[in-house]
Amino acid sequence: MTSTTQTRAVTLPAYSHGIGGRMAASMSTPGGAIFLLAAALLVATIIANPNFGDPGVIIRFLGRTAPIAIAAMGQYYVIVAGEFDLSMAAVIAAQVVIAGNYIGEDTSRNVTGLVLMLLLGAFVGLLNGLATTVLQVPSFIVTLAMMLALTGLVRHLSGGAADAPPNDDFRQMGRGVVKGVPVVEVIPYPLIILAVLCAAAVWLMRRPFGRTLIAVGDSPDAARIAGARVWWVKTQAFILSSLAATVAGVLLVGHAGVHPTVGRGYEFAAITAVVLGGVVLGGGRGWVLSAVAGAFAIELLFTLLTVLDIDATWRDSVRGVIIIVAVAVAARAWTRGRRTGSATPSNSGTSDPSPTTEPVPGTNTGGI
Amino acid sequence: MSDITAPPPALSKRLGGLTATGIVLIVLVLAVVLGSVLTAVEGRNFFSTGNLRDILAATSVLGFIAIGQTLVILGGSLDLSVPFVASLTGVVAAGIMAGETGNVAPALLAAVGLAAAIGFVNGVVVSLLHVHGFIATLGMGLIISGYIASNYQGNTGSAPRSFRLIGISFIGPIPVSTLIMLGCALLAILLLRRTRTGHHLYAVGGNPEVARLSGVRTSVPIITAHVLCSVLAAFAGLLLLARLSVGNPTIGSQGQYDLMSIAAVVLGGTLLAGGKGNITGTIAGVAIFAVMDNVMAVMEVAPFLRDVVRGAVIVAAVAVYARRSIDRRPARFERPGVLDAALQEAR
Amino acid sequence: TDESGADPGADETSDGASSDSEWFAQADFDQQREQMDATFEGNPDEPWLQYIDGPMTDTSKWKTDKPMKACFANASISNPWRQTGWITMNQQLKVLEDNGVISEMETRDAGDDDNKQIADIDYFISEGNCDAFIISPNSTAALTPAVERACETGKPVVVFDRGVETNCATTFIHPIGGYAWGIATADFLVDNLEEGDKVVALRILPGVDVLETRWGAAKKIFDENGIETVDYFTGANPEKIKSIITDEITKGEVHGIWMDAGDGSVAALEAFEDAGMDYPVITGEDEMSFLRKWEETGLNGLAPVYSNFQWRTPLLALEKIAKGEEIPTEWVLPQEPITEEERDDYLEANNGMPDGHYAKFGGEDLPGYPDVWQERQIP
Amino acid sequence: MPQPVQSPSDARHAEDSPVLLRARGLTKSFVGHTVLRDTDIDLRAGHVHGLVGENGAGKSTLMKILAGVHTADRGVVELDGSPVVFHHPLQAQQAGISTVFQEFNLLPERTVAENVWLGREPRRRGLVDVDRMQRDTQALLDELGVTGLRPQQRVRTLSVAEQQVVEIAKAVSFDARIIAMDEPTAALADHEVGLLYDIIQRLTGRGVAILYVSHRLKEIFDLCETITVLKDGRQVASRPAAELNDAELVRLMVGREMSAFFPGPVAGTEPGQPRLELRGAGNGYVDGIDVTLRGGEIVGIAGLQGSGRSELMEAIFGVRPFTRGTMLIDGSPLRPRSPRAAVRAGLALVTEDRKATGLALNQSILDNALGPVRAVFPRRTGRARREVPGLLTNLEVAARALDQEVQFLSGGNQQKVVLARWLATDPRVVLMDEPTRGIDVGAKHAIYQLMRVLASEGVAVLMVSSELPEVIGMSDRILVMRDGVLAGELPSGSTEEAVLHLATGAAHQEAR
Numbered sequence A: 001m002t003s004t005t006q007t008r009a010v011t012l013p014a015y016s017h018g019i020g021g022r023m024a025a026s027m028s029t030p031g032g033a034i035f036l037l038a039a040a041l042l043v044a045t046i047i048a049n050p051n052f053g054d055p056g057v058i059i060r061f062l063g064r065t066a067p068i069a070i071a072a073m074g075q076y077y078v079i080v081a082g083e084f085d086l087s088m089a090a091v092i093a094a095q096v097v098i099a100g101n102y103i104g105e106d107t108s109r110n111v112t113g114l115v116l117m118l119l120l121g122a123f124v125g126l127l128n129g130l131a132t133t134v135l136q137v138p139s140f141i142v143t144l145a146m147m148l149a150l151t152g153l154v155r156h157l158s159g160g161a162a163d164a165p166p167n168d169d170f171r172q173m174g175r176g177v178v179k180g181v182p183v184v185e186v187i188p189y190p191l192i193i194l195a196v197l198c199a200a201a202v203w204l205m206r207r208p209f210g211r212t213l214i215a216v217g218d219s220p221d222a223a224r225i226a227g228a229r230v231w232w233v234k235t236q237a238f239i240l241s242s243l244a245a246t247v248a249g250v251l252l253v254g255h256a257g258v259h260p261t262v263g264r265g266y267e268f269a270a271i272t273a274v275v276l277g278g279v280v281l282g283g284g285r286g287w288v289l290s291a292v293a294g295a296f297a298i299e300l301l302f303t304l305l306t307v308l309d310i311d312a313t314w315r316d317s318v319r320g321v322i323i324i325v326a327v328a329v330a331a332r333a334w335t336r337g338r339r340t341g342s343a344t345p346s347n348s349g350t351s352d353p354s355p356t357t358e359p360v361p362g363t364n365t366g367g368i
Numbered sequence B: 001m002s003d004i005t006a007p008p009p010a011l012s013k014r015l016g017g018l019t020a021t022g023i024v025l026i027v028l029v030l031a032v033v034l035g036s037v038l039t040a041v042e043g044r045n046f047f048s049t050g051n052l053r054d055i056l057a058a059t060s061v062l063g064f065i066a067i068g069q070t071l072v073i074l075g076g077s078l079d080l081s082v083p084f085v086a087s088l089t090g091v092v093a094a095g096i097m098a099g100e101t102g103n104v105a106p107a108l109l110a111a112v113g114l115a116a117a118i119g120f121v122n123g124v125v126v127s128l129l130h131v132h133g134f135i136a137t138l139g140m141g142l143i144i145s146g147y148i149a150s151n152y153q154g155n156t157g158s159a160p161r162s163f164r165l166i167g168i169s170f171i172g173p174i175p176v177s178t179l180i181m182l183g184c185a186l187l188a189i190l191l192l193r194r195t196r197t198g199h200h201l202y203a204v205g206g207n208p209e210v211a212r213l214s215g216v217r218t219s220v221p222i223i224t225a226h227v228l229c230s231v232l233a234a235f236a237g238l239l240l241l242a243r244l245s246v247g248n249p250t251i252g253s254q255g256q257y258d259l260m261s262i263a264a265v266v267l268g269g270t271l272l273a274g275g276k277g278n279i280t281g282t283i284a285g286v287a288i289f290a291v292m293d294n295v296m297a298v299m300e301v302a303p304f305l306r307d308v309v310r311g312a313v314i315v316a317a318v319a320v321y322a323r324r325s326i327d328r329r330p331a332r333f334e335r336p337g338v339l340d341a342a343l344q345e346a347r
Numbered sequence C: 001t002d003e004s005g006a007d008p009g010a011d012e013t014s015d016g017a018s019s020d021s022e023w024f025a026q027a028d029f030d031q032q033r034e035q036m037d038a039t040f041e042g043n044p045d046e047p048w049l050q051y052i053d054g055p056m057t058d059t060s061k062w063k064t065d066k067p068m069k070a071c072f073a074n075a076s077i078s079n080p081w082r083q084t085g086w087i088t089m090n091q092q093l094k095v096l097e098d099n100g101v102i103s104e105m106e107t108r109d110a111g112d113d114d115n116k117q118i119a120d121i122d123y124f125i126s127e128g129n130c131d132a133f134i135i136s137p138n139s140t141a142a143l144t145p146a147v148e149r150a151c152e153t154g155k156p157v158v159v160f161d162r163g164v165e166t167n168c169a170t171t172f173i174h175p176i177g178g179y180a181w182g183i184a185t186a187d188f189l190v191d192n193l194e195e196g197d198k199v200v201a202l203r204i205l206p207g208v209d210v211l212e213t214r215w216g217a218a219k220k221i222f223d224e225n226g227i228e229t230v231d232y233f234t235g236a237n238p239e240k241i242k243s244i245i246t247d248e249i250t251k252g253e254v255h256g257i258w259m260d261a262g263d264g265s266v267a268a269l270e271a272f273e274d275a276g277m278d279y280p281v282i283t284g285e286d287e288m289s290f291l292r293k294w295e296e297t298g299l300n301g302l303a304p305v306y307s308n309f310q311w312r313t314p315l316l317a318l319e320k321i322a323k324g325e326e327i328p329t330e331w332v333l334p335q336e337p338i339t340e341e342e343r344d345d346y347l348e349a350n351n352g353m354p355d356g357h358y359a360k361f362g363g364e365d366l367p368g369y370p371d372v373w374q375e376r377q378i379p
Numbered sequence D: 001m002p003q004p005v006q007s008p009s010d011a012r013h014a015e016d017s018p019v020l021l022r023a024r025g026l027t028k029s030f031v032g033h034t035v036l037r038d039t040d041i042d043l044r045a046g047h048v049h050g051l052v053g054e055n056g057a058g059k060s061t062l063m064k065i066l067a068g069v070h071t072a073d074r075g076v077v078e079l080d081g082s083p084v085v086f087h088h089p090l091q092a093q094q095a096g097i098s099t100v101f102q103e104f105n106l107l108p109e110r111t112v113a114e115n116v117w118l119g120r121e122p123r124r125r126g127l128v129d130v131d132r133m134q135r136d137t138q139a140l141l142d143e144l145g146v147t148g149l150r151p152q153q154r155v156r157t158l159s160v161a162e163q164q165v166v167e168i169a170k171a172v173s174f175d176a177r178i179i180a181m182d183e184p185t186a187a188l189a190d191h192e193v194g195l196l197y198d199i200i201q202r203l204t205g206r207g208v209a210i211l212y213v214s215h216r217l218k219e220i221f222d223l224c225e226t227i228t229v230l231k232d233g234r235q236v237a238s239r240p241a242a243e244l245n246d247a248e249l250v251r252l253m254v255g256r257e258m259s260a261f262f263p264g265p266v267a268g269t270e271p272g273q274p275r276l277e278l279r280g281a282g283n284g285y286v287d288g289i290d291v292t293l294r295g296g297e298i299v300g301i302a303g304l305q306g307s308g309r310s311e312l313m314e315a316i317f318g319v320r321p322f323t324r325g326t327m328l329i330d331g332s333p334l335r336p337r338s339p340r341a342a343v344r345a346g347l348a349l350v351t352e353d354r355k356a357t358g359l360a361l362n363q364s365i366l367d368n369a370l371g372p373v374r375a376v377f378p379r380r381t382g383r384a385r386r387e388v389p390g391l392l393t394n395l396e397v398a399a400r401a402l403d404q405e406v407q408f409l410s411g412g413n414q415q416k417v418v419l420a421r422w423l424a425t426d427p428r429v430v431l432m433d434e435p436t437r438g439i440d441v442g443a444k445h446a447i448y449q450l451m452r453v454l455a456s457e458g459v460a461v462l463m464v465s466s467e468l469p470e471v472i473g474m475s476d477r478i479l480v481m482r483d484g485v486l487a488g489e490l491p492s493g494s495t496e497e498a499v500l501h502l503a504t505g506a507a508h509q510e511a512r
């Protein structure tokens, strides 16, 4: 008769594999493989030019990658909930202008300015979220429109660009370092902020909110029946995304200064990073740290191209090829994972969809 | 996926009879009326030849691309590489023409062939390698832009006068290019309504599994749509070449045609998820943009503010019918369906 | 002759096209080298009215004493340089409106889109009932036919900044040009560097002739003098610039920075600061951010200029046309880099201006100075 | 009541009509568990072959093998004596076998005609001949005697019944020699069943062989010459209909006495206070609902598909809230505006489509089981986390570990996870819509026991089921729905006839 009778009264174990097995399994999924890819790119860079092996250089590199990594983290919340956020770059641009024009040289405004920026970020996210969930306009369109409107408004009010960079104290957040650290000699503040946000993100994704977020992305109807406020959960994802963009903006204005182009292309960069991280467009699968790793991989790729002195004009092409190939391979891994998966439940390729553990998070569905 | 929320019956009743396309057309009419009023306020005539030409000329380039984009979106994919295809075909054709009428034919062949090849690759990557259209075409865009940057610095080649005529000749207030674009629209409509590929495109976009069970080879329509989309982008590129008289390697990106075409398609009532929508709506969407831009230019709205208006209009317009495109079973007691009505009589 | 008649911009493109990839026309290079130390007619205190002696256009047929309506087809105001110029132009407009030279100026902004700008010009021709056209072309060859159509209306046509491949225009106003920029900057770096030193060139984007010629000229001189170069496209994005420089520093020593536009130079310098290196020799632009950074760090640099004050000239040209005075067919404006000596004067003069402001904007005598530029109100 | 197509009198010469399709030893397993074992079947020209069995017996699987959707692990299929293997539905269709699948295979945004001819659109000079497509569809519908359905209607606007008709029309349109119908009447109202009878008569008249699956024994006896009974994937019998009667057939299907199969109430369970009360409640889909549901009670709702049972559930649960009437929970008025409100009020809903609305298929067992608690009572997550593993173990969920994705579980185990996620919220009223649809006997039994246990703990259970034996066997009271209203109430142990009469016949006769 059916297998139900065979497993009497033996409590189900929490995990199908030991920690080691899970690690191994996870590495075979896009969500885990991205870490390997990033590592491989780093090694390649170091081989191509040993100077990049210097810990100080690496730590600085990680520091300057923080903004895009944070943006990717924000984009992750939206994508895992089954939506898009194309308005990130616009939010960053807006924040840069506020930093330049409102805060400027006046250190006494640093705090109020920061609060103001966070409020604006949250508000933009709220608008995106409500338009998507209540008006039921596709988020691709909502955030595209937001991108147009916000950029235009900021440009108009600021006369195209911020008057001047904010004072150095404010810029410290994006530019400063902790000095006199052994081995790596310095630790950039952005890296610390990134680390904190990563920890927060992992924690958040283990919280009921995080799990519900993924459930909503996986099946909104089922989540609704389960009692989730789908509209609010998604809206919160958009708010988180805009807040992430805000933080990225704060770091960028410190790191790079003010310019209309600051943050340009961040929406696509972030989405690419997230997808490279094995998070599925359409929602329901993926691990937040994989998105971060995706961001590092992309930045490492840039650096590698620089190190290899690839002709400036050819870099885009190389990037394009790598992105497509990576995602195509991921898609393969996914279909394979599925086939074996349905053949027998006990199969490592499809272990653990829960981001609460190793990078396994059902990221075994790579691209769609 | 059918959402289980019930839209307020009032709304659904009021718009009950109207299709999304119907609404878009109404919005277009409103835009024209509003436009002519505002233009009049500026002391101009909205329907003057020059103004109509300005509007229609604006529709043709985006029109070509939006038609292609509609096909791809109907199939459940997306194409972000169109601006680069337009640029590439423009410079390639310009290079081959080199100002000689004799070279026009080979130039067109080369441009269209090249575009078709690109579209084919897009289609294969999407349908056979299962890469999401967003990523596949984003990557393809990068590849092409790299190639262009490496091989074409600045404007190159030149179009012979004979070819430039396409860009600058009019029949009354109507630019020839617009007529060609509308011709393509008709062909696309024919494709969707009267060919198997068209029907299968809707099926695959609507539900690949059902299509498969019905014996449809799902990759064929997807690839076809991508090929046609790229070819139409090539037409846009060639039209731009005709108007510019030289190949400009950045012309595609100058017009933001990728995102704007998608916006126009959705504005036209096509479901971004695929399986539902039509060309007529898309053309209306494109026209709405054109009218909007024209009026704002006449009113000398500050350049940066125009994007604010565009953004607002896009969301507002889509919101009007977005809620209705969700498929639900007809209510039994408040809005009887065919069968239900019969049953109630029986009772 | 054709040679001199056609403007640099024009030749640049045509050559760029014919010899496909190479952005270098020896003739223009030499011509602009001469122009760099040519003597300019007119009052040095009003550089926007100065010009190099050459063929003149007779404008008597347009002489009028009633206000003209000007129609301005603008490429865009999408970068700080154009924004600054646009503000200046509008203040100049106020003056001319007040003294009854111009009734109004209708402006269409093409948003960096050739196709749109062609449509704008055609619209003006048929609907604008303009008395004069001002055109700032988005790209050289592409706008030529449209400008020709404007000429055919028989109204005065003033072209400025980037050129077109026709000399039908009443006047074509522009600073000396891209080669001059390239020559000035490259010469400076060569003088301040040893043979074999490395210069990182930060370029905005490929394919814009006025920018390509700057690099074309500079590259030639660098090569001739055995300066090693590597060039990048940055889209003027400071973040990208900073990453690139950081990586370059890590790869090996960098002695010089060359920029085809100054905004972003600060980011490049900060990359050196963050890496704890001393500053390289750098050429930026007369943008305030660079001048300020230059002053406070005391580095060794040069601020090449692509004269922003040229945005005044087109309207002033219309004034002359209304008076029936003859004006240069090709109106070549002065284009002098700001050297270390002059720097502080300019900082002084532009005290309080935003970073995106350009020192040689030449609007000091216009109404609204300095507030309008300081608040940077886009009209 | 519909007329039998052939009066039993006219002799059924099963033997003398040729065998079109002969299947031998068909075996198929999914997810490691075998759902079809060594099944043989013969389909004869002009004959109707009945296929019966409980949910999960393997009927659909067998059909899907013949239709080329699944390929058998073992066994052969012979068409006109020559062996065939189908890897794609298209191949089966070309070989003359077409199927009406149990779950709809229609594109809601396309018209009836487009759906019927999808993949085979008629062409003239290379172009799809739309007119002909419409004409042919109309002809088809006429031939099937269907009225009030236009070829150019969008499927989205059709009722379930109408959608089912389109499915049948599509199958017929292949002018196939063999047509398999998987519960074609499940969605049909009674008078429409009569219509289907006529269709089938026409087809058999043409010498078409029909494989007919249904849970309605009456239809089986009305239509079929031969009947094959499946049980847990095994073929327990294949005999001429004449040699069988209801009782015999049921015994074959269930293989045990109903009483044994359906566990009785746990000792000491008796109806307590009213937990859920509805007074004249209604919305767009149901109307005038009066129900009182007491703690400790299991109340079944019977009715034809499309009769509004799910809608009633959805209305109570706030998915499509009531717009009229009153609703009391434990005596206090409360009309949930959303599922969230319902869950807060102590309601739970096991939906009829677990894959679409019951589970997040890509998530782990644990995450699914904690879903509602996390979404509605985040503070209770910790406790639930500790309880859930035990809960799942008690439900005997067959899985490797809690981190396994539910999409790889068998139907029954998925359903158990759905139950677990609701039990974790310790609800006071449990609504179950088709709780045993498509799950195997063992799982079914476990679920029945669970329902009893819940009742014994004072929980009120409201169950919708399309399987009369189930409703009759499990319910303390039976409510029957028809066309969105309550057609009546029956005591437990009423006959299937009584229920069916309320569910269908009555409407019919009153109409006369």
Ligand SMILES: Nc1ncnc2c1ncn2[C@@H]1O[C@H](COP(=O)(O)OP(=O)(O)OP(=O)(O)O)[C@@H](O)[C@H]1O
Residues within 6 Å of the ligand: D030, D031, D035, D053, D054, D055, D056, D057, D058, D059, D060, D061, D062, D102, D410, D411, D412, D437, D438, D439, D440
């Ligand atoms: N694709 C599948 N993957 C895994 N298990 C499946 C699949 N399809 C069917 N099953 C299982 O096989 C068994 C038989 O399913 P099947 O649909 O054939 O039963 P059925 O007799 O049609 O039941 P019903 O009367 O509900 O239609 C069920 O336990 C079901 O869960």
Ligand SMILES: Nc1ncnc2c1ncn2[C@@H]1O[C@H](COP(=O)(O)OP(=O)(O)OP(=O)(O)O)[C@@H](O)[C@H]1O
Residues within 6 Å of the ligand: B328, B329, B330, D156, D157, D158, D159, D160, D303, D304, D305, D306, D307, D308, D309, D310, D311, D352, D433, D434, D464, D466
């Ligand atoms: N016109 C329709 N279009 C799409 N789906 C429908 C339609 N009518 C009913 N359904 C769905 O089919 C199923 C049966 O309809 P309904 O719920 O009204 O009757 P029911 O008595 O619940 O039938 P069952 O529960 O047996 O499916 C439900 O899931 C319902 O949502």
Ligand SMILES: [Mg+2]
Residues within 6 Å of the ligand: D059, D060, D061, D102, D182
């Ligand atoms: Mg079945």
Ligand SMILES: [Mg+2]
Residues within 6 Å of the ligand: D309, D310, D311, D352, D433, D464
């Ligand atoms: Mg139901």
